[in-house]
Structures are given as C-alpha cells and as structure tokens.
Amino acid sequence: MKQKITLRGQEVYELAKGENPYQSPATLLTVGSDDPLSLDKFRLISGEPPGFTNLCGLDRLTQTLCRSYRAFTFKYKNAPYIVIASKHGNPCGFAVDWEKPEIAIDKAMFGNPKAIWGGEVITNFKITDSLADSLLKSSKRQKMLKSANWMLDIIAAPGFSAQAVKLLGSRSRRKLFVNPTLNNSIVDPAPWTYRFTRGSFIRQLPQNYVLDLTKTEFVSNKSKLNPSQIDSLIIAWATAFNSNHGGNEVAFASNRALISCGGGPSTIEAAQLALFKAKSQKHSTKNSVFGADAFFPFTDVPEFLVKAGVIAGSVPSGGQAFGDVKSYFMKKNISMFYLDEKYRGFCYH
Numbered sequence: 001m002k003q004k005i006t007l008r009g010q011e012v013y014e015l016a017k018g019e020n021p022y023q024s025p026a027t028l029l030t031v032g033s034d035d036p037l038s039l040d041k042f043r044l045i046s047g048e049p050p051g052f053t054n055l056c057g058l059d060r061l062t063q064t065l066c067r068s069y070r071a072f073t074f075k076y077k078n079a080p081y082i083v084i085a086s087k088h089g090n091p092c093g094f095a096v097d098w099e100k101p102e103i104a105i106d107k108a109m110f111g112n113p114k115a116i117w118g119g120e121v122i123t124n125f126k127i128t129d130s131l132a133d134s135l136l137k138s139s140k141r142q143k144m145l146k147s148a149n150w151m152l153d154i155i156a157a158p159g160f161s162a163q164a165v166k167l168l169g170s171r172s173r174r175k176l177f178v179n180p181t182l183n184n185s186i187v188d189p190a191p192w193t194y195r196f197t198r199g200s201f202i203r204q205l206p207q208n209y210v211l212d213l214t215k216t217e218f219v220s221n222k223s224k225l226n227p228s229q230i231d232s233l234i235i236a237w238a239t240a241f242n243s244n245h246g247g248n249e250v251a252f253a254s255n256r257a258l259i260s261c262g263g264g265p266s267t268i269e270a271a272q273l274a275l276f277k278a279k280s281q282k283h284s285t286k287n288s289v290f291g292a293d294a295f296f297p298f299t300d301v302p303e304f305l306v307k308a309g310v311i312a313g314s315v316p317s318g319g320q321a322f323g324d325v326k327s328y329f330m331k332k333n334i335s336m337f338y339l340d341e342k343y344r345g346f347c348y349h
Helices: 052-076 103-110 131-136 140-143 163-166 180-184 228-242 267-280 298-307 322-331
Strands: 010-014 029-030 043-046 081-087 092-095 120-123 154-157 175-178 193-197 200-204 215-220 248-253 257-262 289-292 311-318 335-339
Touching: 029 298, 043 163, 052 081, 052 092, 052 120, 052 154, 052 180, 052 228, 081 103, 092 103, 103 131, 103 257, 103 289, 120 335, 131 163, 154 257, 215 322, 228 248, 228 257, 228 289, 248 267, 248 298, 267 298, 298 322, 322 335
Parallel strands: 120 154, 154 175, 289 311, 311 335
Antiparallel strands: 010 029, 043 175, 081 092, 081 120, 092 257, 193 200, 215 335, 248 257, 248 289
16 A cells, blocks of 8 residues: 655744745745754844745755755864855855854855845854954945945844844845854754655655765875865865756865856756856866766866866766766876765755
C-alpha cells in the first residue's frame, strides 16, 4: 500500500503581498518545526510586514550562511565574520574576515554595489552602532554611483544594538530580522523537503551537503593553498551551490570575497557570464579561485577559467571527459578539489 502524506500548517502572519502583487493574499505558515532557523523563528523588530519575495530571499540567504558557516568549521573548527548580500536570494556580494566585521561588510557590499540596491543582507554577528552606519550608506558608493544609500530591504542578524535599530529602522520598507542562532548556524535538520507542483508535490531528502575540504580529493602540483585562498574557495563553493541563475553556476572569489557568479543552461556561457559580471564591476579574476555546482562535460570551461586567471577551484567529479578535465588542470598547475560526483549543487528548481 502506498504511503499517504499529509502536510499541516498554522498561520503565522499575513504577508504584505504575494510574489507578484496580484498573488495576494499570501501567508506565512509554520509546520511546528523545532528548527531554530525556520522562518517563523525570525523576529521582525522593525519595518513593515515582509512580502513573499522577502521571505524567500531570507530563507535562501539563511541556507547559504548555514552551509558556508559549517564549511568553515569543518576546516578550522571555527568560523569568521560572514556577510552575504543578495538579490532574490542569489549572492551578489559575499565576504568574510577573521578579525574585523566591518571589513567583511565593506567587501560584501561592493561585490556588486548596483545589484544590492533594494536587496538583502545576512550576518553571523550582532549589528552594532558603527556597523549599522556601514549598512546604511557609504561615501565610496556616493563617489561611484552618485548615491550614498544602500537602500537595503532586509537585514538579518543575531542581534542589533538599540541605536542600530533606530538608524536602520528609519526606513519603513527596511525589515530588520533577529535570530540569535545565526551566530552558530546549523544546516536544515528537516528529514524531507517538499516542492509543490501542479496538483501534486515532490518529496526528496534535504539539500544539506556541506563542503569538507579535509575529506575532499585534492589534486595539485603545489603543497597546499594559503588560508586566504581556502576561505575564498569556500565562498565560491557556497555561492555556486546556493544560487540559481539557470543552472550550471560558476563563481569567482578572491581575497576572502565573492567576485561574481554566473549560470545558465550552458556551462561555458555560465563561466563567460561570471567573467562579464566581474569585469563590469572592475573586479580582476587574476589569481582568483572558482567554484562550480556541476561537472564539466568538456575541457572548454577549464580552458576558459585558466585564461581568466584562476589558480584553484572546486567542481563535482563526473562526465565522460573527467579524465581530460583533471589532466588539463594538472597540466596548467591549477590546484583542484574534486567533489564526489553525487554532490552536485543544483537547487531551487
């Protein structure tokens, strides 16, 4: 006899609007999970009620933060200050620093200062008085884009100082969310995830793979990567594995910050788009690292990445040309982490 599954939810609050205005009313419901990072556990302390896209963006940002946080703890038994800036849940800025959170904020916000306008930011540390000002405006942005204000729609953090709430809450459309567990982020503990389809839904195991560099195949002519390169590689991996730009995402990172990410049905076009985005923001990919969420079916992408200036990367194993891909990277002295072929990073289909 086939199993019967019933999903039940309890209303938490009504949203400002649906994914598009005509899709209202829309409602957040809880299934009563013990997960401390489920959306109903985020407390809105300032701003108007969120809309559908706000909460979807927050949920995706939380996923990206949790997986990158755990990847850092696998490697170091600790995690740095993490800042992720996104639009519609896709990171356009992502940076870390082990000593100063303001450095991570600055690098993340200037990953793509145009794209982050009206976007979302999440951190694993409390927003203090001085940090709040960095998330409100920037003199550097004023010089670059003739506008100092970041105009963020969502900021989520483990906590905010009273002055930070007053400063950032001065704009009613900016939602400030608090969740203390963000400073010790855990991956989704749900036994199953569900995707609603027309007249039905699909059930599968959760997307909870975390890159563990201590247990991943490493092929290199060099002894090892330096800490900054390792941190950048985790950023590139987490971005590629938590973005959906059409599939086959490729991300560049350097100096503990995201440079760009591209995606699409064609892997080579995804890499080309990532490079285009980098150049559009005047970011150099020379001596950068990359992360890809699917295997390379040919050597065209490796050849393109080498020409772009990468020195290391991570990619799932697999494909008929895998041997050629490995040989090419080795020939060009590119240090590579090869994930088990079952660990691809497709998401949000």
